[in-house]
Amino acid sequence: MAHQMKTFENGSALATDLAETVASALSAAIGRRGEATLAVSGGSTPKAFFEALSTRTLDWAKVKVTLVDERFVPEDNPRSNHLLVKTHLLKNEAAAAEFVPLYRPEATIEDAARTASGIVPGMSKPFDVAILGMGTDGHTASFFPGGDHLAAALDLTLPRRVMTMEAPGAGEARLTLSFSALHDAGLLAVHIEGTEKKAVLEKALAGTDEQDMPIRAVLERAQTKPEIYWAP
Numbered sequence: 148m149a150h151q152m153k154t155f156e157n158g159s160a161l162a163t164d165l166a167e168t169v170a171s172a173l174s175a176a177i178g179r180r181g182e183a184t185l186a187v188s189g190g191s192t193p194k195a196f197f198e199a200l201s202t203r204t205l206d207w208a209k210v211k212v213t214l215v216d217e218r219f220v221p222e223d224n225p226r227s228n229h230l231l232v233k234t235h236l237l238k239n240e241a242a243a244a245e246f247v248p249l250y251r252p253e254a255t256i257e258d259a260a261r262t263a264s265g266i267v268p269g270m271s272k273p274f275d276v277a278i279l280g281m282g283t284d285g286h287t288a289s290f291f292p293g294g295d296h297l298a299a300a301l302d303l304t305l306p307r308r309v310m311t312m313e314a315p316g317a318g319e320a321r322l323t324l325s326f327s328a329l330h331d332a333g334l335l336a337v338h339i340e341g342t343e344k345k346a347v348l349e350k351a352l353a354g355t356d357e358q359d360m361p362i363r364a365v366l367e368r369a370q371t372k373p374e375i376y377w378a379p
């Protein structure tokens with residue numbers, strides 16, 4: 148599938164543009180249905196985008212925010228993606244949004260995935276907006292190379308759900324939305340920064356093995372054409 152690549156002078160310009168685009172998409176969804184859903188990634192890249200989005204004026208009380216993926220750690224853990232979103236997005240205007248976490252304090256990660264699958268918005272219909280990141284190993288969400296449930300996570304014939312994932316490069320066990328829950332978002336963006344990640348993206352675009360570089364599933368098979376946001 149063809150993708151669209153938007154290149155910016157720096158991360159700040161990218162953050163401003165992406166925040167504007169996401170805010171417009173959320174407002175349009177609220178206008179159509181009276182509510183909007185947003186799935187965001189964790190990691191280090193989205194901080195400036197989150198800060199910019201948090202100041203955008205829209206009816207945030209009608210927006211449900213969740214994560215594309217999460218470590219199986221509680222919210223006060225410094226590696227929690229929930230903590231990142233709470234610190235950088237759920238404030239200013241966006242403080243009124245409802246956050247629906249993937250992490251659940253259950254006995255096992257499988258129990259947490261089951262519980263989250265029944266609660267997370269976007270599990271019954273497409274997200275209005277999904278923002279993906281990408282690691283230098285070609286993972287996106289928690290679709291890691293070598294992941295124990297990678298094939299099932301990328302299988303579009305399987306239902307939308309929250310899944311567990313363990314992989315050599317993932318650190319903690321992960322919770323991740325399935326590709327089936329992400330690929331048809333109204334707006335599907337891949338946000339990457341830096342020359343190293345651009346090279347990784349070019350490598351991904353030049354090949355086809357999704358087990359080696361799971362981002363390829365998004366680039367090739369997502370129903371919604373992904374918009375790639377890149378800044379040096």
Ligand SMILES: O=C1O[C@H](COP(=O)(O)O)[C@@H](O)[C@H](O)[C@H]1O
Pocket residue numbers: 188189190191192193215216217228279280281282283287288289
């Ligand atoms: O582990 C993760 O990494 C990716 C990329 O993170 P970054 O720090 O390189 O920006 C992220 O998209 C994903 O949500 C996160 O859990």
